[in-house]
Amino acid sequence: MTRPTAAMLVIGDEILSGRTLDTNTRTLAEALTARGIDLREVRVVPDEHDAIGAALNALRKSHDHVFTSGGIGPTHDDITADAVAAAFGVPIDVRADARALLEAHYTRSGQVLNAARLRMARIPEGAVLIENPVSSAPGFRLGNVSVMAGVPAVFQAMLASVLPTLAGGAPLLSATLRLERGEGEVAGPLAEVAMRHPALSFASYPFVAEGRFGTNLVIRGSDPDALARAEAELRAAVLP
Amino acid sequence: MTRPTAAMLVIGDEILSGRTLDTNTRTLAEALTARGIDLREVRVVPDEHDAIGAALNALRKSHDHVFTSGGIGPTHDDITADAVAAAFGVPIDVRADARALLEAHYTRSGQVLNAARLRMARIPEGAVLIENPVSSAPGFRLGNVSVMAGVPAVFQAMLASVLPTLAGGAPLLSATLRLERGEGEVAGPLAEVAMRHPALSFASYPFVAEGRFGTNLVIRGSDPDALARAEAELRAAVLP
Incomplete structure (x- = not known):
């Protein structure tokens, strides 16, 4: 699509x-x-x-x-x-x-x-x-x-x-995990989960808050079920 | 230059x-x-x-x-x-x-x-x-x-x-006139002053403040004397 x-x-x-x-x-x-x-x-x-x-x-x-x-x-x-x-x-x-x-x-x-x-x-x-x-x-x-x-x-x-x-397409849905850790700590597991879900896109956005680095991990796609499955896998892979 | x-x-x-x-x-x-x-x-x-x-x-x-x-x-x-x-x-x-x-x-x-x-x-x-x-x-x-x-x-x-x-050039100077009038009221005199000063650039930026349109007129150039002369002319042309 x-x-x-x-x-x-x-x-x-x-x-x-x-x-x-x-x-x-x-x-x-x-x-x-x-x-x-x-x-x-x-x-x-x-x-x-x-x-x-x-x-x-x-x-x-x-x-x-x-x-x-x-x-x-x-x-x-x-x-x-x-x-x-x-x-x-x-x-x-x-x-x-x-x-x-x-x-x-x-x-x-x-x-x-x-x-x-x-x-x-x-x-x-x-x-x-x-x-x-x-x-x-x-x-x-x-x-x-x-x-x-x-x-x-x-x-x-x-x-x-x-x-x-304007004719639109299927709305793009997203799920965000906010982490109080630098993205370098989770880049490995993030890439692994991303490889298992080629129909979704996975991105990582570092931020600085109160002098410390944190990371928002964002999954995007138009199939809500696929998005929910990937979010659960990612949560298990990167949260302690 | x-x-x-x-x-x-x-x-x-x-x-x-x-x-x-x-x-x-x-x-x-x-x-x-x-x-x-x-x-x-x-x-x-x-x-x-x-x-x-x-x-x-x-x-x-x-x-x-x-x-x-x-x-x-x-x-x-x-x-x-x-x-x-x-x-x-x-x-x-x-x-x-x-x-x-x-x-x-x-x-x-x-x-x-x-x-x-x-x-x-x-x-x-x-x-x-x-x-x-x-x-x-x-x-x-x-x-x-x-x-x-x-x-x-x-x-x-x-x-x-x-x-x-990085090697820079002559710093670009600017002068701004803030008007509580729509830019359509001053566009004519602005264009006339601009034509008399081809070495400077003249721009007009409309804004909305408290529900009314206003305009910032900006003159830019690297010669401070030319800028001051043009500003005086513009001020005389557009201010009541």
Whole structure:
């Protein structure tokens, strides 16, 4: 049983300069894992036309779904929509339905739909709009690419409307054993149990808490019975 | 004046599943920015030999420096060192100096250097060790690639010993104007000031605070006088 695959493309100098911590990737990763879609790759690129296009074309050909975050606002450095249109080789212009969403929003809030804001109604030909219940300026889907905002609250709202439309696979289940021992002490038995269960994946995540190393052992798979059997074996092998 | 470029390769299923929030990228980004090195690209890949090798070879050919995070522990899913050796086409084996570091550490702490832990002394031929003051198991540098641990405390310690050895460029300075207005209101004047200062970069970062949109305008450059002039112009253009 195979699961669909996905990739994330984070667009933004602010991530690469260290100014902003990217949390959209984890938001997406958690949501996809719950839906049975495997996030297989993430790339972060600067606000540059060619860098965005090259990364997007590499990712959309290798994965079932691609999600982007960032660069769809009103300022001169918001170039994601134009870069996506160029990567797909389609024209882009202000679209009536997107413009109407912005007009309604700015009228409601007593503001003006100026030239800068109107840039947010530029939509590549053939795209489907993604609703933005937070600030109205829409995202869009073109082919297998969902183009979403960078502001986390807006990214989350857009993702919530996109996710139900994606075909998922069997949800990935997991079991975790938390140990107050370094992973080097349990690596041997862990590998042995893992070898007996090739349909499951076994991972080990060290952590430091109160100055001591501990380890989370995580088993993942989509068959709950197989997972329970492996967890019992692992527990017997590594707990005193 | 050009600055050296860098890329980050984060290795780990735990990031892609959403289990763990990657903070090493921001740690690296802040440190490189302060040193005048431009972080140009980040990739996150799973714990898979071929995925690691393909990403590493793409990044190390395109950038002056590459940093990796994750996958150098003692368990069966820690395959970064082997994947790096394969990507460079060099052999890998347990090395005496790395083994000695581990022996000293485990002797000191009354533990055993078992077969799993000894895996952490596997170093690709030609590499230089990176000190690990937290838990002894070393990272290493091979060519322009620095291979470091995923646990944030260890990543930070390794980075601290690597950074002083890298040639930096002119530090990138920045000035920030925080506005309690949406970026759509200031996008026009921002673009005009930006056009008058082609040697500086101008960016706009929207945020949501207490339910309202605000904007941070950031100017970046390495000439402090030019930065101050541009900041004064921008302030006059966007503040009431």
